[in-house]
Structure formats: C-alpha cells, structure tokens
Amino acid sequence: xxxxxxxxxxxxxxxxxxxxxxxxxxxxxxxxxxxxxxxxxxxxxxxxxxxxxxxxxxxxxxxxxxxxxxxxxxxxxxxxxxxxxxxxxxxxxxxxxxxxxxxxxxxxxxxxxxxxxxxxxxxxxxxxxxxxxxxxxxxxxxxxxxxxxxxxxxxxxxxxxxxxxxxxxxxxxxxxxxxxxxxxxxxxxxxxxxxxxxxxxxxxxxxxxxxxxxxxxxxxxxxxxxxxxxxxxxxxxxxxxxxxxxxxxxxxxxxxxxxxxxxxxxxxxxxxxxxxxxxxxxxxxxxxxxxxxxxxxxxxxxxxxxxxxxxxxxxxxxxxxxxxxxxxxxxxxxxxxxxxxxxxxxxxxxxxxxxxxxxxxxxxxxxxxxxxxxxxxxxxxxxxxxxxxxxxxxxxxxxxxxxxxxxxxxxxxxxxxxxxxxxxxxxxxxxxxxxxxxxxxxxxxxxxxxxxxxxxxxxxxxxxxxxxxxxxxxxxxxxxxxxxxxxxxxxxxxxxxxxxxxxxxx
Amino acid sequence: xxxxxxxxxxxxxxxxxxxxxxxxxxxxxxxxxxxxxxxxxxxxxxxxxxxxxxxxxxxxxxxxxxxxxxxxxxxxxxxxxxxxxxxxxxxxxxxxxxxxxxxxxxxxxxxxxxxxxxxxxxxxxxxxxxxxxxxxxxxxxxxxxxxxxxxxxxxxxxxxxxxxxxxxxxxxxxxxxxxxxxxxxxxxxxxxxxxxxxxxxxxxxxxxxxxxxxxxxxxxxxxxxxxxxxxxxxxxxxxxxxxxxxxxxxxxxxxxxxxxxxxxxxxxxxxxxxxxxxxxxxxxxxxxxxxxxxxxxxxxxxxxxxxxxxxxxxxxxxxxxxxxxxxxxxxxxxxxxxxxxxxxxxxxxxxxxxxxxxxxxxxxxxxxxxxxxxxxxxxxxxxxxxxxxxxxxxxxxxxxxxxxxxxxxxxxxxxxxxxxxxxxxxxxxxxxxxxxxxxxxxxxxxxxxxxxxxxxxxxxxxxxxxxxxxxxxxxxxxxxxxxxxxxxxxxxx
Numbered sequence: 001x002x003x004x005x006x007x008x009x010x011x012x013x014x015x016x017x018x019x020x021x022x023x024x025x026x027x028x029x030x031x032x033x034x035x036x037x038x039x040x041x042x043x044x045x046x047x048x049x050x051x052x053x054x055x056x057x058x059x060x061x062x063x064x065x066x067x068x069x070x071x072x073x074x075x076x077x078x079x080x081x082x083x084x085x086x087x088x089x090x091x092x093x094x095x096x097x098x099x100x101x102x103x104x105x106x107x108x109x110x111x112x113x114x115x116x117x118x119x120x121x122x123x124x125x126x127x128x129x130x131x132x133x134x135x136x137x138x139x140x141x142x143x144x145x146x147x148x149x150x151x152x153x154x155x156x157x158x159x160x161x162x163x164x165x166x167x168x169x170x171x172x173x174x175x176x177x178x179x180x181x182x183x184x185x186x187x188x189x190x191x192x193x194x195x196x197x198x199x200x201x202x203x204x205x206x207x208x209x210x211x212x213x214x215x216x217x218x219x220x221x222x223x224x225x226x227x228x229x230x231x232x233x234x235x236x237x238x239x240x241x242x243x244x245x246x247x248x249x250x251x252x253x254x255x256x257x258x259x260x261x262x263x264x265x266x267x268x269x270x271x272x273x274x275x276x277x278x279x280x281x282x283x284x285x286x287x288x289x290x291x292x293x294x295x296x297x298x299x300x301x302x303x304x305x306x307x308x309x310x311x312x313x314x315x316x317x318x319x320x321x322x323x324x325x326x327x328x329x330x331x332x333x334x335x336x337x338x339x340x341x342x343x344x345x346x347x348x349x350x351x352x353x354x355x356x357x358x359x360x361x362x363x364x365x366x367x368x369x370x371x372x373x374x375x376x377x378x379x380x381x382x383x384x385x386x387x388x389x390x391x392x393x394x395x396x397x398x399x400x401x402x403x404x405x406x407x408x409x410x411x412x413x414x415x416x417x418x419x420x421x422x423x424x425x426x427x428x429x430x431x432x433x434x435x436x437x438x439x440x441x442x443x444x445x446x447x448x449x450x451x452x453x454x455x456x457x458x459x460x461x462x463x464x465x466x467x468x469x470x471x472x473x474x475x476x477x478x479x480x481x482x483x484x485x486x487x488x489x490x491x492x493x494x495x496x497x498x499x500x501x502x503x504x505x506x
Numbered sequence: 507x508x509x510x511x512x513x514x515x516x517x518x519x520x521x522x523x524x525x526x527x528x529x530x531x532x533x534x535x536x537x538x539x540x541x542x543x544x545x546x547x548x549x550x551x552x553x554x555x556x557x558x559x560x561x562x563x564x565x566x567x568x569x570x571x572x573x574x575x576x577x578x579x580x581x582x583x584x585x586x587x588x589x590x591x592x593x594x595x596x597x598x599x600x601x602x603x604x605x606x607x608x609x610x611x612x613x614x615x616x617x618x619x620x621x622x623x624x625x626x627x628x629x630x631x632x633x634x635x636x637x638x639x640x641x642x643x644x645x646x647x648x649x650x651x652x653x654x655x656x657x658x659x660x661x662x663x664x665x666x667x668x669x670x671x672x673x674x675x676x677x678x679x680x681x682x683x684x685x686x687x688x689x690x691x692x693x694x695x696x697x698x699x700x701x702x703x704x705x706x707x708x709x710x711x712x713x714x715x716x717x718x719x720x721x722x723x724x725x726x727x728x729x730x731x732x733x734x735x736x737x738x739x740x741x742x743x744x745x746x747x748x749x750x751x752x753x754x755x756x757x758x759x760x761x762x763x764x765x766x767x768x769x770x771x772x773x774x775x776x777x778x779x780x781x782x783x784x785x786x787x788x789x790x791x792x793x794x795x796x797x798x799x800x801x802x803x804x805x806x807x808x809x810x811x812x813x814x815x816x817x818x819x820x821x822x823x824x825x826x827x828x829x830x831x832x833x834x835x836x837x838x839x840x841x842x843x844x845x846x847x848x849x850x851x852x853x854x855x856x857x858x859x860x861x862x863x864x865x866x867x868x869x870x871x872x873x874x875x876x877x878x879x880x881x882x883x884x885x886x887x888x889x890x891x892x893x894x895x896x897x898x899x900x901x902x903x904x905x906x907x908x909x910x911x912x913x914x915x916x917x918x919x920x921x922x923x924x925x926x927x928x929x930x931x932x933x934x935x936x937x938x939x940x941x942x943x944x945x946x947x948x949x950x951x952x953x954x955x956x957x958x959x960x961x962x963x964x965x966x967x968x969x970x971x972x973x974x975x976x977x978x979x980x981x982x983x984x985x986x987x988x989x990x991x992x993x994x995x996x997x998x999x
Contacts, residue, residue, distance in 0.1 A: 022887070064983070065986045066906060066982070066983070066985050066986065067906065067909070067910070067985045067986055067989065068986055068989060068990075070909075110883065132909075135900070136900035136901055136905070137900075139899045139900045139905075140899075140900055140901060142899075143894060143899060147952065150949075150952045151952070152954075153952050153953050153954040153955075154954065158949065158952070158953070161949075161952075162945075165941065165945070169897075169899075169937075169938055169941050170938060172899070173934045173935070173937060173938065176908075176909075176912065176934065177912060177916070177930060177934050180909060180912040180913050180916055181916050181920075183913075184913065184916055184917060184920060
C-alpha cells in the first residue's frame with residue numbers, strides 16, 4: 001500500500017467529514033451522526049493498518065515543499081503511532097459520547113465541525129515529521145479548540161476562551177520564533193531519534209539553552225506546566241466532551257507530546273543532559289505534580305478537581321522524559337496513554353453525573369452509586385487508576401517512573417511520586433467513598449428525565465458505554481501490559497529503538 | 507516545440523490590450539456594462555493566468571523569461587516600453603484573483619441600474635490601470651497609470667453618494683492629487699538630470715547626487731501618501747471604511763498594494779544607492795509605530811469596516827519593518843512581496859465578508875451586530891478564516907509570510923544587529939494584536955442570544971468571500987512558487 005496515500009487519508013478522514021458537517025443544516029441529525037461516526041471509524045481502521053505496517057518495519061512518509069528547504073512532512077514512526085492511535089481510539093469514543101451529550105442542544109453542526117477539525121489537527125501533530133509541520137498543526141489545534149471552549153457562550157465560557165487564546169497564542173508565538181531560530185541554526189531537519197543537534201552543542205551551547213527554554217515555554221502552556229497552567233482549570237466550563245478532548249485526547253497531550261519530541265528527537269537525551277537542561281525540566285515537572293495535586297485537593301467542584309488532577313498527571317509524562325533514561329522515558333510515554341484513557345473515563349463520568357443527576361460538586365456525590373452503579377464503577381476504576389493501584393494502568397506508569405528515577409540517580413523523585421500518590425488518594429478516595437457508601441435522602445433532580453423514559457439503563461447509552469469502554473481499557477492496559485501491542489509493549493518498542501540498548505527490557 | 511518564452515511578448519500585449527479594451531467597451535455601452543464586466547473579468551483573469559504559467563515555465567526552463575515589449579515599435583529611450591518580470595507577474599496574479607472575486611461579488615452587490623452603469627466602467631478602468639502599472643517600464647508611464655488608478659478609485663469611493671462616502675472621497679482625492687504631484691515632480695527631476703525615463707536606463711545611471719535625493723524624497727513621500735504608510739495614513743480609514751464593500755476590498759487589497767509596489771520597485775532599482783542603515787532604522791521604527799497605532803485603533807473602532815480598514819494600516823507596518831531587514835539581507839524583498847500578496851488576498855476576503863454582514867444588517871455598528879453575526883455563520887467563518895491569515899497563523903499565506911519575515915529578522919539578529927530584536931518582537935507581537943481585533947469581530951457570534959439572518963443576500967455575496975478566504979488560506983502552499991517567480995527579477999537580489 002502506498003504510504004503517502006495512507007497518511008493523507010488518515011488526516012482527511014476527520015477533516016473531510018468536519019468540513020461537510022459545517023455546511024450541514026442543523027436538523028440533519030442522522031446524516032451528521034453518520035458522518036461523525038463514519039469518519040471516526042475510518043480513521044480508526046486506517047490507523048490500525050498503519051500500526052501494523054510500522055510494526056512490520058515499513059516506512060511511511062509524505063512531504064510537500066512549502067518554501068525552499070522547508071517541507072511539510074508527515075511521517076509515521078513508532079512514537080507518532082503511539083499518539084495517533086490514542087487519539088483515534090479516544091476520538092471515536094468521545095464522538096459517541098458527544099452525540100449523546102449534546103442531543104437536542106442547539107448549534108451542533110458548528111460544534112461537530114470544529115470537533116473534527118480539532119482531531120484532524122491532533123492527528124497531524126502526531127504524524128508531523130519535523131518541527132515546522134508540528135507547529136502548523138499545533139496552531140491549528142489552538143484555533144480549532146477555541147470555538148469548542150466558548151461553545152456555550154456564557155460569560156464564564158467566553159472568559160475561559162479569552163484566557164485560553166491569550167495563553168496559547170502567546171506561547172505559539174514564542175514557539176514560532178524558537179522554531180524559526182532553530183531552523184536557521186540547524187536546518188529544517190526531520191525528527192531523529194537521539195536528536196540532530198549534536199554538531200552544534202559545542203559551538204552554540206548558549207543559544208541551544210535559550211532555545212530549549214523557549215521551546216518549553218511554547219509547549220509548556222498546553223501541557224499546563226506550573227506556572228503556565230491557569231487556563232486549564234478555568235477552561236473546564238466547556239461541555240464535558242470538550243473537557244475530555246482538552247484533557248485526554250488533544251490539547252494537553254499535544255503540549256506533552258511536543259516536549260517529548262523536543263527532548264528525544266530534536267535535542268536527544270544525551271545533549272540535553274550535557275547542556276544541563278533536563279534538571280530544570282525535572283524540577284518544574286516535580287513542582288507541577290505536587291502543586292496540581294494540592295490544588296485538586298482543595299477544589300470542591302468535580303470538574304475543577306479533575307482539571308487540577310490533569311495538571312498534576314500530565315507532568316508525569318514530562319517528568320519521565322526529563323529523567324532522560326530508558327526506564328524513565330518508558331514511564332513517561334506510557335503515561336501519555338494511561339493518563340489519556342483514565343482521565344477521559346473520569347470526565348465522561350463527571351459529565352454523566354452532571355447531565356443525569358445535576359451533580360456539580362464532589363460533596364453532592366452521596367449515594368450516587370446506588371442510582372448509577374455502572375458509571376460509578378467506571379469512575380472508581382478511573383480514580384484508582386490515577387492513584388496508581390495495581391493492576392490498573394496508572395500503576396504501570398508510576399512503577400516505571402520510580403525505576404527511572406532510581407536509574408537516573410534522583411531518589412528525591414521517588415519522594416515526589418509517593419507524596420503525589422498520597423495526595424491522589426486524598427482527593428479521589430473521598431468522592432468514591434461518598435458515591436458508594438454515602439446516603440441521599442431527597443430525590444435526584446434528574447434533568448434528563450424526559451429523554452430517559454424509554455431506557456432501562458441508568459442514563460443515556462451513549463453516555464454510559466463510552467465511560468465503561470475506557471474504564472475497561474484502563475484495566476486492560478494494566479492487565480496485559482506484558483503483550484507487544486499493549487501500550488507498555490509499544491512504548492518499550494519505541495524506547496528500544498531510541499536508546500538502542502541491546503537486550504534491554506523492562 | 508517553441509520555447510515558452512516565445513509567446514510572452516504577445517501575452518504581455520494581450521493582457522494590456524484586453525484590460526483596456528474591456529474598460530473602453532464598458533464605457534461605450536454602459537447599459538451592457540454589467541454583462542461586459544464579469545465576462546471581461548473572467549477573460550482578463552484567464553489571460554493573466556496563462557501569462558503567469560508561461561512565465562513560470564520559461565523561468566523554470568532556464569529561458570529568458572523577463573520580457574520587454576516596445577509598443578508601436580518605438581524603443582527606449584523615446585518610446586513606451588512594457589516590462590514584465592517576476593515581480594510584475596506576481597502582482598498581476600494577485601490583482602487578477604482579487605479583482606475576479608470582487609467582480610463576482612459585485613454581481614450580487616450592485617443591483618441598481620444606474621449604479622451598475624457607473625460602477626462597472628470605473629472598476630474596469632481601475633483594474634486596467636493596475637495591470638498597466640505593473641507592466642510599465644518607465645517613470646512617466648508609471649505616473650500616468652498611477653493617476654488612472656487613483657482617479658478611478660476616488661470615483662468608486664464616492665459613487666454610493668452618501669455624505670460619509672463623499673467626504674471620504676474628497677479627502678482621498680486631495681491626498682491623491684498631492685501624492686501624484688509630488689511623484690510627478692520627482693519624475694521631472696530625474697528626467698532633467700538624466701534625460702531618460704526608462705527605469706532600466708535610469709538604474710544604470712543612478713547615483714546619490716542632490717537631485718536624486720530630492721527626487722527620492724518627493725516620489726517616496728507621494729507614494730507613501732497613496733499607500734497610506736504611517737504616518738501618512740490618516741485618510742485611509744474614512745475612505746476605505748465608507749466605500750461600498752467590493753470597492754473597500756479593491757482599495758485595501760490592491761490599490762494600496764499597487765502604490766507600495768512602486769515604492770519597493772523604485773528603492774530596489776534607481777534609489778538603491780541612497781538607502782542607508784539610519785534611514786532603514788527610521789523606516790523600521792515607523793513600521794513598529796504603524797503596527798501598534800493601527801492595531802490600537804482597530805481595537806477601539808466601533809464599526810466593522812473601520813476595524814478592517816485600521817488593520818490595513820497596521821499590516822502595512824510589517825512592510826515598513828521589513829525595510830531595515832532588506833538592507834542587511836537583500837533577499838528579504840521577496841518576503842515583503844509575498845507578505846503583501848498574502849495580505850491583499852486576506853484583506854479583500856475580510857472586507858467582502860464584512861460587506862455581506864453589513865448588507866444583511868443594514869449597518870455595521872459592531873455593538874448592534876450580534877444577532878446578524880450569529881445568523882450568518884458562513885460569512886463569519888469566511889471573515890475568521892481570512893482573519894487567521896492576517897494573524898499569521900497556519901495554514902495560511904499569512905503564516906508563510908510571517909515565517910519568512912521572522913526568518914529574515916532572526917538572521918539579522920544572528921548577524922549581530924541588536925535592533926533586530928525589536929523587529930523580531932514587533933513581527934511576532936503584531937500577530938497577537940491582530941488576533942485581538944479579529945476576535946472582536948468573530949467572538950459575538952458565540953454569545954448566546956437571538957439570531958437573525960437579516961436582509962436577503964445574493965448567493966454571490968455569501969460564497970465569494972468564503973472562496974477568497976479559502977484562497978488566502980491555501981496561499982500557504984504558494985510560498986515556494988512565488989519566491990521562485992520573484993527571483994526572476996533583474997536588478998534585485
């Protein structure tokens with residue numbers, strides 16, 4: 001099969017339906033759903049084909065000259081496949097959820113149009129073969145997400161939108177300048193495992209250090225590193241599927257993925273260590289992990305608590321990469337996937353609680369387990385996964401991060417991990433305990449009651465099944481971590497290539 | 507097979523002749539002008555496309571693509587020469603695209619019988635003037651075509667007949683007369699000194715004597731007035747803001763670009779020996795001031811079209827900021843041209859979309875436009891998409907232009923120029939300001955509240971802005987080919 005064709009098809013499988021949806025009249029509900037699910041399904045299929053191809057060792061690349069010496073490059077390496085697969089799977093699930101969530105609400109054509117645009121941009125980021133291409137899709141993602149954040153049009157949503165744009169556009173410009181500068185220094189090289197700046201380390205050391213800080217500022221905003229994180233908890237006013245997109249599928253992941261790319265495939269861990277860059281990143285990540293957890297503990301609003309938890313959890317990815325050793329990188333990369341499936345479960349559940357029972361705060365969760373046992377089960381799995389209880393996905397990440405910290409000789413990071421896990425338990429266990437054991441005397445408000453008359457399920461099936469599916473995934477990812485196509489297996493495959501250590505295994 | 511450059515002289519004459527013929531035809535039969543106009547527009551655009559294709563083929567094939575045609579067999583220094591190079595081709599293509607879009611839009615916009623008879627001939631003369639301006643090879647011809655463009659533009663601003671339009675047009679007329687006079691005096695000085703008008707001949711003799719300095723000052727000041735370059739921009743917003751929508755698009759997308767084309771052409775050629783670092787820095791600082799001032803005005807303006815008009819002042823600031831970069835990196839002039847092209851496309855699309863919204867609402871006061879913005883998603887989308895290009899974000903022509911500008915700016919910083927940091931900050935920061943004023947126009951569409959489609963709008967007015975915005979976005983793919991075309995310009999690095 002022709003590689004160019006496949007990469008472009010993956011990009012257009014969401015772009016095409018997205019554009020079509022923009023021009024669809026509001027009442028064409030059936031056609032819109034068909035386009036949405038059709039696009040998501042085709043993308044899933046194509047990513048699957050690509051995954052098998054890359055596993056077989058085939059090369060896929062597509063390039064289009066933009067300027068002399070500068071190309072738009074799409075390429076599929078094992079790292080891009082990790083992110084592409086994650087977003088393709090989660091997009092499918094989120095689409096189902098969003099269709100159920102927004103049923104009957106106005107302006108769905110606009111919503112789903114931008115929704116598809118967002119995912120196209122995310123897949124573009126995943127498949128980017130060089131920094132320029134990455135930047136292009138990264139900025140498209142910024143723009144395509146804004147209409148989703150302000151979708152409800154309330155003053156709070158508009159404020160969140162403004163803040164989001166102010167943060168991300170400024171960061172985008174810093175990134176833009178940095179990338180142009182880097183291209184002037186080193187040419188428009190493609191991402192190379194181990195980095196491509198080796199030759200410049202001796203002559204342009206200071207420039208490279210400044211550039212690294214600029215690149216981290218640029219990506220750090222989306223990855224919500226402290227102190228650049230404030231937009232994320234405020235953006236939680238967006239509808240639940242958008243939060244899922246922001247927190248698990250696209251935006252923060254794009255930032256974290258950018259950091260991974262820069263450290264591993266632009267600078268290379270060796271050069272980054274040599275220039276003394278990883279230490280600072282490690283410190284920022286550690287501070288972010290603790291700070292996010294503390295803030296999550298203080299938040300009563302359920303979605304806000306989840307948002308701060310994202311701030312904390314995404315930094316695990318950065319932490320792993322900053323450890324700059326094979327085990328740490330495995331922990332960080334695998335957390336890219338694990339955090340995604342776990343956090344999306346939690347947001348799905350939080351959205352279902354709000355839509356079905358009008359719950360916004362953790363203190364209102366008393367007795368919800370009796371009314372919505374399956375959703376509560378999913379929430380429990382998600383929460384325990386975040387805490388890192390074996391055999392759930394989160395445990396696998398934390399285990400490898402811990403090993404990586406020892407390997408890189410940073411025992412203090414172990415302390416950070418333990419403290420953060422304790423804090424995770426402190427803010428996830430109370431809602432879980434309230435949900436199962438708490439009692440509620442008055443009846444639930446049931447805002448969706450009219451819609452639910454005909455179902456025997458606890459809520460709309462399109463809200464329930466996505467959450468159950470991703471919860472099952474997070475359980476599965478932990479249980480079958482030893483297999484080759486599990487997230488851990490795939491990440492090990494990536495790291496083995498990058499670090500080229502013979503006979504190395506987890 | 508004949509080489510592609512063999513057909514170029516004929517095509518050059520064809521473009522010039524066809525533009526004039528269509529304009530004459532529409533003037534002679536005003537009743538049929540609304541039929542002649544769109545058909546003529548298609549014909550001219552197709553010819554320009556053909557010319558550009560042939561030119562590109564000739565350049566890629568290594569042939570002599572730059573063409574000079576002597577009209578009526580009279581060679582320079584006496585006769586009139588048409589001159590075609592990569593710079594001219596690029597501007598011709600930009601003009602053809604924007605002009606075609608504006609023409610199609612006007613089919614829907616200009617209904618009134620009387621207005622139709624006035625609009626089409628004027629507009630076709632304006633277009634012919636622009637085409638001839640880009641093809642002119644001597645200073646006097648440039649003056650004549652510039653005058654033709656200016657007068658047609660003034661008449662177009664005034665033609666809706668409202669008080670605001672007439673007063674805007676009067677200001678515009680005064681500015682243009684002043685600008686033209688200054689330009690003409692400069693031309694006279696040059697002719698007195700060297701006895702030739704042909705630009706190529708002048709460039710060969712160019713020095714930095716007193717009369718050249720004076721000529722440069724006069725001609726540049728005159729053209730800066732016409733191009734609304736800061737600080738000579740005050741006339742722009744009232745004129746561009748009060749004109750009918752297709753005219754605003756033409757003025758902001760093409761006419762000021764035409765004047766800027768001349769500035770650049772002169773400073774790349776005959777005035778090149780006069781450019782000093784101090785002058786470059788002064789121009790650059792003016793550019794930064796224009797960026798900030800224009801953006802602030804756009805952020806404060808209360809009317810949709812005023813915002814867009816002030817944005818033109820701001821965006822032209824980038825072109826001035828690029829001036830000091832050109833002194834260090836001579837190749838940067840191509841970047842400037844590409845930026846002007848990307849801006850022309852995007853700005854015309856924004857004006858057309860704003861015109862549709864204004865037509866639907868019956869006014870363009872931003873504070874009362876919410877319901878229309880919500881009801882006309884398609885036009886708002888076009889406005890937003892073209893706006894993305896103005897912000898310099900991907901995947902648009904504006905992004906590539908911004909990339910090239912930053913590239914040039916950072917190169918000067920790396921070459922050791924400290925002031926370069928200011929240019930880089932201005933180039934990067936200008937995008938944020940643009941984002942802020944574009945957002946002012948788009949964000950109300952997301953506020954909750956009633957929605958209303960307003961007055962009936964012809965399909966042309968709905969789809970043409972969207973199409974042009976798409977072209978502005980896809981211009982991101984045209985970077986390599988445009989730079990290649992521009993490199994086929996003799997005398998410029």
